[in-house]
Amino acid sequence: MAGTENVSQLSSCNDARAMIVRAKEEGIETVWDRLAAQEPQCGYCSLGVSCRNCSMGPCRVDPFGEGPQKGVCGADADIIVARNLGRTIAAGAAAHSDHGRDILEVFGELAEGATSGYELRDKVKLEALAEEWGIEVEGRDSQEIALELADAMMEDFGSRKTCLGFSDRLPHERRELWAKLGITPRGIDRESVEMLHRTHMGVDNDYVNTLLHGLRTSLSDGWGGSMVATELSDVMFGTPKPNTSKINLGTLRAECVNIALHGHNPLLSDVIMQAAEDQELVALAKEKGAEGINLVGLCCTGNELQMRTGIPMAGNHLMQELVILTGALDAMVVDYQCIMPAVTDVAKCFHTEVISTADKAKFTGATHISFDPHRGYEIGKQIVRKGIEAYTNRNPERVRIPEGTVEMMAGFSVEAILGALGGTPEPLVEAIKAGKIRGAVGVVGCNNPKVQQDLGHVTLTKRLIENDILVLVTGCSAVANGKAGLMMPAAAEMAGPGLKEVCESLGIPPVLHMGSCVDNTRILTLAAALANYLGTDIDKLPLAGAAPEWYSEKAVSIGAYVVASGIYTVLGVQPAIFGSPNVVNLLAAGLEDVVGAKFAVEADPEKAALLIRRHIETKREGLGLPFVEAAKIAAEAA
Amino acid sequence: MKTIFVNPERCVGCRQCEFACAVEHSASRDPAQAVFESPPPRSRIHVMPGRWYNTSFPNRCRHCNPAPCQQVCPTAAITRDAEHDLVMTDAGKCIACAMCAMVCPFDAVTFHEAANGGPARVVALKCDGCLERIAAGQPPACVEACKSGALVYGELNELIAEGRAREASVVLTSAVASQSASTRPPDHVLGWRAWGTTATELNEGVHHGRH
Numbered sequence A: 001m002a003g004t005e006n007v008s009q010l011s012s013c014n015d016a017r018a019m020i021v022r023a024k025e026e027g028i029e030t031v032w033d034r035l036a037a038q039e040p041q042c043g044y045c046s047l048g049v050s051c052r053n054c055s056m057g058p059c060r061v062d063p064f065g066e067g068p069q070k071g072v073c074g075a076d077a078d079i080i081v082a083r084n085l086g087r088t089i090a091a092g093a094a095a096h097s098d099h100g101r102d103i104l105e106v107f108g109e110l111a112e113g114a115t116s117g118y119e120l121r122d123k124v125k126l127e128a129l130a131e132e133w134g135i136e137v138e139g140r141d142s143q144e145i146a147l148e149l150a151d152a153m154m155e156d157f158g159s160r161k162t163c164l165g166f167s168d169r170l171p172h173e174r175r176e177l178w179a180k181l182g183i184t185p186r187g188i189d190r191e192s193v194e195m196l197h198r199t200h201m202g203v204d205n206d207y208v209n210t211l212l213h214g215l216r217t218s219l220s221d222g223w224g225g226s227m228v229a230t231e232l233s234d235v236m237f238g239t240p241k242p243n244t245s246k247i248n249l250g251t252l253r254a255e256c257v258n259i260a261l262h263g264h265n266p267l268l269s270d271v272i273m274q275a276a277e278d279q280e281l282v283a284l285a286k287e288k289g290a291e292g293i294n295l296v297g298l299c300c301t302g303n304e305l306q307m308r309t310g311i312p313m314a315g316n317h318l319m320q321e322l323v324i325l326t327g328a329l330d331a332m333v334v335d336y337q338c339i340m341p342a343v344t345d346v347a348k349c350f351h352t353e354v355i356s357t358a359d360k361a362k363f364t365g366a367t368h369i370s371f372d373p374h375r376g377y378e379i380g381k382q383i384v385r386k387g388i389e390a391y392t393n394r395n396p397e398r399v400r401i402p403e404g405t406v407e408m409m410a411g412f413s414v415e416a417i418l419g420a421l422g423g424t425p426e427p428l429v430e431a432i433k434a435g436k437i438r439g440a441v442g443v444v445g446c447n448n449p450k451v452q453q454d455l456g457h458v459t460l461t462k463r464l465i466e467n468d469i470l471v472l473v474t475g476c477s478a479v480a481n482g483k484a485g486l487m488m489p490a491a492a493e494m495a496g497p498g499l500k501e502v503c504e505s506l507g508i509p510p511v512l513h514m515g516s517c518v519d520n521t522r523i524l525t526l527a528a529a530l531a532n533y534l535g536t537d538i539d540k541l542p543l544a545g546a547a548p549e550w551y552s553e554k555a556v557s558i559g560a561y562v563v564a565s566g567i568y569t570v571l572g573v574q575p576a577i578f579g580s581p582n583v584v585n586l587l588a589a590g591l592e593d594v595v596g597a598k599f600a601v602e603a604d605p606e607k608a609a610l611l612i613r614r615h616i617e618t619k620r621e622g623l624g625l626p627f628v629e630a631a632k633i634a635a636e637a638a
Numbered sequence B: 001m002k003t004i005f006v007n008p009e010r011c012v013g014c015r016q017c018e019f020a021c022a023v024e025h026s027a028s029r030d031p032a033q034a035v036f037e038s039p040p041p042r043s044r045i046h047v048m049p050g051r052w053y054n055t056s057f058p059n060r061c062r063h064c065n066p067a068p069c070q071q072v073c074p075t076a077a078i079t080r081d082a083e084h085d086l087v088m089t090d091a092g093k094c095i096a097c098a099m100c101a102m103v104c105p106f107d108a109v110t111f112h113e114a115a116n117g118g119p120a121r122v123v124a125l126k127c128d129g130c131l132e133r134i135a136a137g138q139p140p141a142c143v144e145a146c147k148s149g150a151l152v153y154g155e156l157n158e159l160i161a162e163g164r165a166r167e168a169s170v171v172l173t174s175a176v177a178s179q180s181a182s183t184r185p186p187d188h189v190l191g192w193r194a195w196g197t198t199a200t201e202l203n204e205g206v207h208h209g210r211h
Helices: A014-026 A031-038 A043-047 A077-112 A123-132 A142-157 A165-169 A172-181 A188-198 A207-237 A266-276 A279-287 A299-309 A343-348 A373-391 A414-420 A426-434 A455-466 A475-483 A489-494 A497-506 A520-534 A553-564 A581-595 A605-622 A630-637 B016-024 B068-072 B099-103 B131-135 B141-145 B156-166 B168-177 B189-207
Strands: A243-247 A257-263 A293-298 A313-315 A331-334 A353-356 A406-410 A439-443 A469-474 A511-515 A543-547 A568-571 A599-601 B002-006 B046-049 B056-059 B078-081 B086-089 B110-112 B123-125 B151-155
Touching (some): A077 A188, A077 A581, A123 A142, A123 A207, A165 A207, A172 A207, A207 A266, A243 A313, A257 A266, A266 A293, A266 A299, A266 A331, A279 A373, A293 A299, A299 A313, A299 A475, A299 A511, A313 A475, A331 A373, A353 A373, A406 A511, A439 A455, A439 A605, A455 A469, A455 A475, A469 A497, A475 A511, A489 A497, A543 A553, A543 A605, A553 A581, A581 A599, A605 A630, B002 B156, B068 B078
Parallel strands (some): A257 A293, A257 A331, A439 A543, A469 A511
Antiparallel strands (some): B002 B151, B046 B056, B078 B086
């Protein structure tokens, strides 16, 4: 297989390397082979200067100036790049928000008593949310409250509102700024739909205007759809609390029926978890010769489970084919998002049963078991039974599970962090003021085969904690840092002296698992709470975001809402905008004067760490806190 | 003789070869940085639309032998690399008189400042066969970028033999239908351009079954 000759360059994880070698030996194609076959990738598309929005086209602008400089309609590179970026944000926001809606719909039906396998596990959070949304709590039962909250949140998806329900979490200054710029998100679905409208030929032909709406669209995700997903998942499945579990491919157990839960939405995986404990099914598994049923997580479904119940994590995005290559995976149950169509091809080389469950996400070569929350528990059992049946087809001679697991701590919801701090952000603020913690950075986002797997996440995170910067992680980054051993309290040893002291006194790791990728909203909520506590705006705080290995449209939406919320963000993979120097200048410089934050693109995580450290010290200076001259950090790089 | 061979019927007009060529001949050889370079890097391969809808032809220096451009260059800036059988230009000697372009049967020579070194003035630019890449065992940049098989690199006779079987029927048809179109190379330089035009048209027609 082309592209796997130098396995150590493809992944920094030993479990992944072992499986890539196996794929090579057995001629099984993986993501790295497909990337090699695509290279060099389309130059016009990489730079964002190709447009296929209409059939006067497709068109592309010659970035070297010799060929056409305008599409048939007259759109130049600026307009084409802005249109494409706008649509990317809309797709990402739509993915998160549709996930949020799915949770909300089941939440609403749960309130009506129409579901099976669900309950309101965190009633304290339910009441807190209800109060936040102006819903009467006193003397009412939970279902009544939930019903009214569901209705109120449904309204946020439509077009009858002028701002979103969660916007009260924001500092007043930020809300004023968005209103002034005309980027206050009005409805969760509305902004994505409007973006598709604007990027139709002949609508928004001003790239700045398009991109401003891009920010609004992303905000409808971050402070809307994703936030609904996070908050209601907590109510239904429990607000995460710190717990310790295991991670990497070694979590698969040769003696058990292994079922991987892959995707993003916890609705289904929660009932499967219940079904896996069903006595009848456990007995069936034993009857077939297994010792039991072993559930493992993959990607963000894995994060959702791990942070709430401690179910072990098999791996992140680039592990999804490799987990099948262990030969020990009996079923891969998928919901949606980031599930490569290739998993069914790899599964064909083994006994693994791929089970799709969302009617909006079917896979050729998979068995489809349509998920219905009204019969949640029953369907959960049906799926687990399917996994047990597949186990009987397993060939023990083909089982090659890389040995060893790593321990990691997950489950740092905002509530858990504030709990650890004694119920108030004050100790954190004091540690930041004193300089023990210089600032906090969200290292988030995906894996991308263009980057050595997990190297970007882990290198950047290590450099930040070494320099007393608290790191908050979600999604694939959480998995990467967990595997690297950075997410146990003992990892405080790897932190700078100030952060180490704080971590040791609280018994927490220097890298905090805040959840799945919709849970980036937890970081927003925390940032807003800190700003409110200090009576300032988010952009004044010593915070930053980073997505060292991002790949997905959702990540673009996340990056945009983080920046629009006032947090500087460094991307490790180049977005498709470089064909328009004007758009690049706006996003990497001009936005600073608009929303108080901007983007940077830096492929080298070592350099990204320097950029972030400089930024954090500059913000500390702005707040009148002890700071290090940014120029000194720059000099260190030279 | 190894060369870049064109299968025009497979060209989808995506212009990836142009992009890859420009990047290969940039100072940075990195697509993200190349777009910001001054002078801008220039492609030496040009995809031109055919006469029929959705047809196109990636046109580049054919490294003729004898090469008319080499014959007419007054400063001996054009030479032949014997090892790789490539027609090479020496930017330092080029006086941008454009004699080479005037006699080129394929209009494959353009005039720009080179982005990857050389004098800070306009000189003749054309395909250099990606000499550095092939010396390092890599295919030329345009061939690597071509995902449809319109551009292939290999031993000329082997590539022709591959196509021979595939296109036998088309060739037989065209040979009968186009007897009147002479493709004999001219005896004098003056006739080269006209000959190139005829050959290109015939080629395009043959591959689309219209002769």
